[in-house]
Amino acid sequence: MKKIVIGAGLAALLAVPVLAQQEKPDRNAPQTRAAVEARVRERFAAIDTNRDGAVTKAEHDAYREKKHGERRAALFARLDKDGNGQISQAEFMARPERGEAGEWGHRGHHRGHGFAGFGRGDRFAAMDANKDGRVTLAEASARPLAMFDRADANKDGTVTPEERRAAFETMHAEWKAKRGN
Template sequence: MFISAPVARDLIVGSIAFAVSLSTQAGAQTAPQGRDAITRADIQKRLEARFDALDTNKDGVISADERKANSEKSRARMFARIDKDGNGSISREEFSAQRRGPARRGMGGQAMTGRSANASMSKADFVNRRLAMFDRVDTNHDGIISPEERGAVRGKMRQHRGAGAPPAPASGG
């Protein structure tokens, strides 16, 4: 099965990274299939909470300024995590020791939203776009992403990427 570059990018950036990060967090795991499964209802609840945290001025939309501020905070946290000795710079050893993996964008990035970085996003758009990613991974449509479904998507993405080849550019732009 072939996956187009835009769909592949959505799957890897959104579905896998997001589902994996949420399913491995401790706490309110309600999936009947165990700790490694995650429900759509749980994802929706967490997305709504995430939106509320990103909407710092509580006007019901995430603006470009709010997205930028969140991105800056995320970069600072990532830098601090890699800078193990806390000296304000990242050595070759610190850089090499970091976890390797696909580039990930923040929750408000264009890769995940399909929108301009300057566009505002309502709570409904924020939640529904990400739930659509969940639905693409939930291949049996039971409202649960099982470890097998996550593994299948990972396998498709590895196959699509090939031997470290960068993803093809999106068409139409």
């Protein structure tokens, strides 16, 4: 059987460039504001490598590249079922299908977009509210906490799955209206 050796180029093509995916909260369980704050602090601490209380673009990019490499290696390992360092055509063709639980998300993209806004487009610049080239914990927390507060319809400090779905539907409808769909 012919073997296909996957190089960095194809591995990069297979791996969607996203920032680290931490243990995500269960979408079917209530989520507290305190848990959101804790996840933002944890992610922030992991990215702030010099521990000066601010994340620079260089720290952000280095963290993202490290996690991309880890994702690529993990994807390769999942595809290389026999562990021989090569991916056969059969191994490649047996990859997870789109929408398969736990692996592939919407349209085949891997889920995991970087909590606290790190990792999507030029989010770093968007989070740098005072445009000083550094993102503080307060700046990193602003968007996820605002989204939490928006979803917490009864303002009890907990977002239920029902509140989460309703908030998503509202935001999706607003997005569609903005686009004119």
